[in-house]
Amino acid sequence: MSTLHTINKSPFSHSTLASCLQVCGKQDGILLLEDGVFGALASSPCAEELATIIETGVRVYALKGDVNARGLQEKIRAGILLTDYNGFVQLSIEHKCVQSWY
Amino acid sequence: MSTLHTINKSPFSHSTLASCLQVCGKQDGILLLEDGVFGALASSPCAEELATIIETGVRVYALKGDVNARGLQEKIRAGILLTDYNGFVQLSIEHKCVQSWY
Amino acid sequence: MNQTPSKKILFISRHAPYGTSLAKDALDAVLSSSAYDQQLSLLFMDDGVFQLLKNQASGEIAHKSFSSLLPVLPLYEINSIYVHYESLKKRQITINELVLDSVQIIDSSAICSLLAQQDQLLSF
Amino acid sequence: MNQTPSKKILFISRHAPYGTSLAKDALDAVLSSSAYDQQLSLLFMDDGVFQLLKNQASGEIAHKSFSSLLPVLPLYEINSIYVHYESLKKRQITINELVLDSVQIIDSSAICSLLAQQDQLLSF
Amino acid sequence: MIFSLAIYAAPYTSQASDSAYRFALALLENGHTLYRVFFYQDGVHTASSLNTPPQDEIHFTHNWQALAQQHNIDLIVCIAAALKRGLLNKQEASRYDKPAFNLAEGFEISGLGQLVDAAVISDRLITFGG
């Protein structure tokens, strides 16, 4: 079984996304929400590591409402999947545990 | 006249010290307090930039009480000046303005 | 306040919109201050520059969007609105993506001088 | 709680001591949980490893020091205390600087496995 | 599936408070059970009967009260976190000789052990930090 990681801080000002990526396994999932959705930008400090981890099969999601609220609709990098709160609930069920990085 | 910059977050988890160093002028001062005192470690992510700015004449202070509380007495790098709340008050008078990076 | 001469006061807004209330708190403070007949300016830097993006559709998170709030600024007595160049560059945000077109884009060393000219800094 | 089988619960403490209450809140949560007959473990990572430093003299900031608080942990039913190796290394903290000597230093990939073995994670 | 939530974020300061509520709505809509919401750290302020947000802002206290009544959810406020932050029920107010109490109806003050109890009882415990 695997872990769902949630990130709610901007990677431009906090190190939570970088910390998460260190311990995120291939079976794990990552959900970006609140200010964490800035991590879905191509300019994110963790963009390369995120791309690498996506290539290994990790699914990375961003909450659509938080993306749209911040005007990032057109700026999300390829490979990031958009979801909503129903999807968030579903992800928390598909993974055994949730680690909140805040 | 010049600016006193206060930093109260760990540079290992927040980017406030890095942001401050970008705009800190030669006449300015920096005060590390609370979790900001972790910035006074030789291992700090901003250690090099901090060393460079100290060489240009910027005075960098750390609050002694916060350093001691965290067990960092012996770990503070050379060039960082220790001070207390009386010193903090004095620094805020010697500089024209105070910018709090939090 | 009567005899006090007018002061140069810079508001510094460094936090992303919505995730915390700081960006909105800073804006509210700027607007409330405009009645006080002082020389007010406002600087966006770090994640604060995200407040300036167009097309924020905050309906889904039940907040007024900054895209709709910030355009009121020129109507208030805010002398100058500054945006930190390196903060925009790091986030790959271009000038035509900003909701305000009357802003001054300034680099780090210009910010250093800007801070040194102020009588007070209000840090957000 | 009666029929529920015992669960593996990991507390993850990632914040520096004193600057916020999170480190203390995490410790209080661990200690209060020890009476519940579950398989509890505790992981220090990121700035949370600073909690483990010896010689914290918090008298000047009016808090009990973590140097004096953490040694009670082995008296409670905490099965294992883990510390993230890369977090220590990045901060140039060596094992003999730690106030607890019964900790297990584990690397990032071991943490990945550790998380996967748990029934619940309590994130601090 | 049985869920519990741990909310550490302050309402009106951190969006995490809102995220937690929306997550709760979604899980209930999807037919799952919400066993307990545990308010800790600055999350305890969610439970104040005196919260008076402007008309156009979310009223978290009312929202949780309504949800709890409708779905029989335990709304637990950590007693240690609450007392130091000025959140008291009638008994605590009288014990500490305070002139008023402000714990909203539907919320209950209890010990920190209720957090691990929620972890034990529930299939999923999700933390919302500020």
Next chain:
Amino acid sequence: MIFSLAIYAAPYTSQASDSAYRFALALLENGHTLYRVFFYQDGVHTASSLNTPPQDEIHFTHNWQALAQQHNIDLIVCIAAALKRGLLNKQEASRYDKPAFNLAEGFEISGLGQLVDAAVISDRLITFGG
């Protein structure tokens, strides 16, 4: 020299609340004037008469009350920040039909304009963010 402080940090959650109080003590000891302390954002919780910290923790509310009385300091709580966070004086409680009020004596609820007013009146304004 005339100082004012702006406190945005929550007491008992952020050390910045403690730092601000220590700074105030030091400036007064050094013969300076503290014109105003402006509580905004989560800093408003400092002003609650219901705060009940354990005996071995700092009582920020009492400390500020004592300091203000001794040195004639304006303790201003931002009204907009206070109302949504459940901090009310008697008038606001009655205006919004709330059963109690919790603004501690010595603190005053007022508008956000008092922040820039403090900046104008004072030689130095120092911000303590959480």
